[in-house]
Amino acid sequence: MKDLLVLMHHDHGQEARLGAALALTRALGAHLTCIDVAIVPELVTDYVTSGGEALLRDDEERSEHENRARMLPRLIQADVPYEWVDRTGDLADCLVEAAGLTDLIIVNRDLSGGAFPDMYQLTGDLLMRARCPLLAISRDTKDFQPAGHALVAWDGSPGAAAALRAAMPMLRLARHVTLLTVEMDRMKLMPERAASYCGRHGVQPVIRHHILRRESIGEAVAARASVLGADYVVMGGYGHHPVREALFGGVTRHLLRNSPVPLLLAHPH
Amino acid sequence: MKNILLLCHDDSGQEARFQAGLDLARALQGHLTCLDVVVPPPAMVNDCFGAIVAGEMTADAMTLEGQNRARLTARLARDDVQWEWIDTRGNLEPALADAAALADVIVLNREFDDYPLPDMATIVGDLLVGSGKPVLAVPAQATRFDIGRALIAWDGSPASAAALRAAVPLLKLAEQVTLLEVTDGGVAAPAEDAASYLSRHDVHAEVVRTAGDASATIIAHASSGRFDYLVMGGFGHRRFVERMFGGVTKSLLAHSPIPLFLAH
Numbered sequence: 001m002k003d004l005l006v007l008m009h010h011d012h013g014q015e016a017r018l019g020a021a022l023a024l025t026r027a028l029g030a031h032l033t034c035i036d037v038a039i040v041p042e043l044v045t046d047y048v049t050s051g052g053e054a055l056l057r058d059d060e061e062r063s064e065h066e067n068r069a070r071m072l073p074r075l076i077q078a079d080v081p082y083e084w085v086d087r088t089g090d091l092a093d094c095l096v097e098a099a100g101l102t103d104l105i106i107v108n109r110d111l112s113g114g115a116f117p118d119m120y121q122l123t124g125d126l127l128m129r130a131r132c133p134l135l136a137i138s139r140d141t142k143d144f145q146p147a148g149h150a151l152v153a154w155d156g157s158p159g160a161a162a163a164l165r166a167a168m169p170m171l172r173l174a175r176h177v178t179l180l181t182v183e184m185d186r187m188k189l190m191p192e193r194a195a196s197y198c199g200r201h202g203v204q205p206v207i208r209h210h211i212l213r214r215e216s217i218g219e220a221v222a223a224r225a226s227v228l229g230a231d232y233v234v235m236g237g238y239g240h241h242p243v244r245e246a247l248f249g250g251v252t253r254h255l256l257r258n259s260p261v262p263l264l265l266a267h268p269h
Numbered sequence: 270m271k272n273i274l275l276l277c278h279d280d281s282g283q284e285a286r287f288q289a290g291l292d293l294a295r296a297l298q299g300h301l302t303c304l305d306v307v308v309p310p311p312a313m314v315n316d317c318f319g320a321i322v323a324g325e326m327t328a329d330a331m332t333l334e335g336q337n338r339a340r341l342t343a344r345l346a347r348d349d350v351q352w353e354w355i356d357t358r359g360n361l362e363p364a365l366a367d368a369a370a371l372a373d374v375i376v377l378n379r380e381f382d383d384y385p386l387p388d389m390a391t392i393v394g395d396l397l398v399g400s401g402k403p404v405l406a407v408p409a410q411a412t413r414f415d416i417g418r419a420l421i422a423w424d425g426s427p428a429s430a431a432a433l434r435a436a437v438p439l440l441k442l443a444e445q446v447t448l449l450e451v452t453d454g455g456v457a458a459p460a461e462d463a464a465s466y467l468s469r470h471d472v473h474a475e476v477v478r479t480a481g482d483a484s485a486t487i488i489a490h491a492s493s494g495r496f497d498y499l500v501m502g503g504f505g506h507r508r509f510v511e512r513m514f515g516g517v518t519k520s521l522l523a524h525s526p527i528p529l530f531l532a533h
Contacts, residue, residue: 002469002470003466003469030469031469081469100425100427100430100457100458100462101430101433101434101458101462101463101466103434131427131430131431131434132434158370161370161371162401164371165371165373188370189370189371193371194371197271197272197371200271200272200299200300200351201271268401269401269533
C-alpha cells in the first residue's frame, strides 16, 4: 500500500480525512494524492435553471480554490510525499477516474444530518466502481492509529476474504489483530483458514467468537470494537447498484452509520 | 502474494503448472495449495448401463488422480516449499472458483487440448472475471517459471491497472521491468503514470512505446527471448469493437511463448 488517495473538499469531514490520511501515509511510507473536487452534481437543466447551474459551479470552484489555499500549506508542513490535483464534476466519477492506480481511498463513512456531500452514497458508489479498498473515517476521528489494534469482522464470505486480502499491508503494521466471528452457521470459510492465510503474510491474529444476545450483528461488531479498543474495523462491503433502494447489506449499513471507529472496506470483484 | 492455488489434475499441462507453482512458491516464500480435482465424466445416456459406465469412469479417474497425487506429493516432500493438498470432485471451473477465495494467485495453463475438458482459455477467462484473482497462465511445454525479466503490456485500462497492481510482489523480485505501451488508439492513462506507481513500490521500470496492432506487437515482444513473463489485463474492454471480446487476451493465451500473469 504505497499510493493513497484522499478526498479534499470544504466540508465537515475534511479534517478527519486529512488527519487519518497523513497518519497512514507516514506509517506506510506511502505517497498521498489529495484530490480536491468542486462538486457539481448532474442537474437536469432547462432554460430556467441553466443559469443557476453555472452559478453553483462558480461558487463551488471558488470555494475549493480557497480550500486549496488553506490546505496546501498544511500538506507542505506535514512533510510527506504528496501531490495535489483539482477536479470539477460528479464526486464519484472524479474519484473513480483518479483512482486507477491507487491502493486505498480515504473518505468519510457518513456525514449525518443531510450534510453535503452524501458520504454514505459515495462510499457505496466507490465500493462498487473503484478497484481498491476504502478507509471510511468518522468525522470525529482524531488521532487515528494505523499501527494499533485491527478488528477483522469475519463472516466467511467472499467479501470478508477480499477485505482481509486488501487490508494485509495495514494488518502487517498493526500491534494486534483480532478476527471476530459472530454467526458461524453456514459459514463458507472458517476463521481458522483466515488465520492461516494471515500467518502466511506474517500476521498472527487472535480469533474471538461472540455469541449474540439480543443485538443485531452490526450492533455486536460495533460494541466489540469499542470494548476491545480497536482502532479500525476491516469488513467486506456489499455496495449495490445505485438503482436499488438498499445501498448496503444490514451489517455494513449499521456500521457505516454507527461505527465508533474507521472502517476498511473492500468488495469482491 | 503468498497463497498460491495450483490446479493438480492428470493432464498434459500438469508438469508445466507444477514447475511454475514450485518456482513461484520458492521465489515468494509462499504457500502452495494443491487442488486435486477429479472431474466426473460427461453426462451419459440415462439408463442402467450409462450409470455403470459412469461409475467405472469415475473410478478410473480417481485411480489416475491417486497416482498423480502420489507422484506430486513425493516431489513436494523433497522440496522445501510449504504446501497442502486438497481433494475435490467436480468440474474444473467451479472447483477452482470455490478454492480461490483466499488465494493470491491461481496457476493454470494458457492452453491445452485434452478432450473432454473445456478449453483452458475459457476457464482462465471465467476465473479472472468471476473470482477477481490473478491467474498465472503457463504454456503447457514450459519447464520452469523465471522471474528475472518482466514485460508489462500497458493500455491504461482498468484491467491493465489491476494486473499491474496485482503483479507488484512479483515485479519487486525482478531484475528488469519493461512497460510496453502499444499506442494503437490513445491510452486512458499514459505509461508514465504506471511507472510512477511502480516507483512508489520500489520497482523501476523502463517505458517502451510502439504503434501498431496490439496483439501482434505484444506477441513479437513476448517471443523475442528477452522476457521471462508477461503481465497484462485480461479481457479488459478497451476499444469498442475489436477488443470487445478480449481479442488481445485470447490471442496471447493462444500464442504466448512465455507465461502470462493476468488480472481483470
